[in-house]
Amino acid sequence: MFELLKEQPKDKILALVQTFREDKRPGKIDLGVGVYKDAEGRTPIMRAVKKAEQLWWNAEETKAYVGLAGDPAFSDAMIDLVLGDAVPRDNVAAVATPGGTGAVRQAFELIQMANPNARVFVSDPTWPNHLSILKHLGMEVVLYRYFDSESGSVDFNGMLEDLGGMRPGDVALLHGCCHNPTGANLTMPEWDAVIALLNDKGAVPMIDIAYQGFGEGLEADAAGTRAVVKGCPEVLIAASCSKNFGIYRERTGILMAVHHDAARKALTQANLAHLNRQNYSFPPDHGARLVTLVLGDATLRADWEAELEAVRQGMLDLRTQLASELQRLSGSDRFGFVAQHRGMFSRLGLSPEKVEELRRDHAIYMIGDSRINIAGLNAQTVPILAKAIVEVGA
Numbered sequence: 001m002f003e004l005l006k007e008q009p010k011d012k013i014l015a016l017v018q019t020f021r022e023d024k025r026p027g028k029i030d031l032g033v034g035v036y037k038d039a040e041g042r043t044p045i046m047r048a049v050k051k052a053e054q055l056w057w058n059a060e061e062t063k064a065y066v067g068l069a070g071d072p073a074f075s076d077a078m079i080d081l082v083l084g085d086a087v088p089r090d091n092v093a094a095v096a097t098p099g100g101t102g103a104v105r106q107a108f109e110l111i112q113m114a115n116p117n118a119r120v121f122v123s124d125p126t127w128p129n130h131l132s133i134l135k136h137l138g139m140e141v142v143l144y145r146y147f148d149s150e151s152g153s154v155d156f157n158g159m160l161e162d163l164g165g166m167r168p169g170d171v172a173l174l175h176g177c178c179h180n181p182t183g184a185n186l187t188m189p190e191w192d193a194v195i196a197l198l199n200d201k202g203a204v205p206m207i208d209i210a211y212q213g214f215g216e217g218l219e220a221d222a223a224g225t226r227a228v229v230k231g232c233p234e235v236l237i238a239a240s241c242s243k244n245f246g247i248y249r250e251r252t253g254i255l256m257a258v259h260h261d262a263a264r265k266a267l268t269q270a271n272l273a274h275l276n277r278q279n280y281s282f283p284p285d286h287g288a289r290l291v292t293l294v295l296g297d298a299t300l301r302a303d304w305e306a307e308l309e310a311v312r313q314g315m316l317d318l319r320t321q322l323a324s325e326l327q328r329l330s331g332s333d334r335f336g337f338v339a340q341h342r343g344m345f346s347r348l349g350l351s352p353e354k355v356e357e358l359r360r361d362h363a364i365y366m367i368g369d370s371r372i373n374i375a376g377l378n379a380q381t382v383p384i385l386a387k388a389i390v391e392v393g394a
Helices: 012-022 047-059 072-083 099-114 128-137 156-163 188-201 218-231 262-279 286-296 298-330 352-362 381-391
Strands: 092-098 119-124 140-145 171-175 204-209 234-240 252-259 345-347 371-373
Touching: 047 286, 047 298, 072 092, 072 218, 072 234, 072 252, 072 286, 092 099, 092 262, 099 128, 099 204, 099 234, 099 252, 099 262, 119 128, 119 156, 128 140, 140 156, 156 188, 171 188, 188 204, 188 218, 204 218, 218 234, 252 262, 252 286, 286 298, 298 381, 352 381
Parallel strands: 119 140, 119 171, 171 204, 204 234
Antiparallel strands: 092 252, 234 252, 345 371
């Protein structure tokens, strides 16, 4: 039987990670993998998370299953964090998932169950795993324009024109903040225009929000998602705790389904629990428990928010430094958009050939489409990157 299996496409990001590890050159720079790193190149455990682990180690008395949907307290805490008071709690069905990726996968499967003919409109570009999962599930994908490489900004007119092709029951996949891979985000007036278009077309928004707190701040980063929840009758939201709580390996995420008609919540909740049962039965609890403890304790939450804000500000400082250094060395403001982007990523607009030249001649690793992880830099490596970019003639 196994001889009938076919070779699967390699994940380009994971392949780049392996190539980086095998590179023996000193001073190599990894800007590829999408994991936050501090100035020393570490992905630290956040202070509040560490304290919550110590508290839970003393308090935990059983490793029994929690429930198909996960701990209700985790859902309550995350719904409050992401949605605030945008919608009554009784209007939100939710399940804990193995990371944000698990939430995305469950959302796509729920869409498929509800409307097998639904097309999913996806930004061009997007996180590659969006497309990989949709392909695996056999769902129809329609790309919509999103990023203008020349200006480094959102191609909003192109986006609206392409989303204008949606039909009732189609789904528009949107990034809640800190767009991956471009770092270019919608303004609030643009969010309002998208909401109006979705309602006019009878389409359903699905929001992937994986970087809340990394862009403009916790509340500001949730503003677009909250506007969609207020303005659209049905919304799916996949949220991740990997980045803003730094608990990547704990695989902690949540899928929310919002209805303005609260009577539909019970049916949706039952279907979400059914999907969990089919895929992995009970979701992991340890990371979810830590998030619940942090968000539910005033002291821990204040410390978490302070550390998260320091992380956010550090990335903004690196963006400003890189844009300024590129302008100084090149005499051009071509890369000024880097300072305007938000989150861990920016897409520099370099050709694949220039990206390869940076790897080959300067030991600087980035994704082939020139997406860089800003958090892979520090104050000492920013000038090295800027000099190399200018030297390859980018």
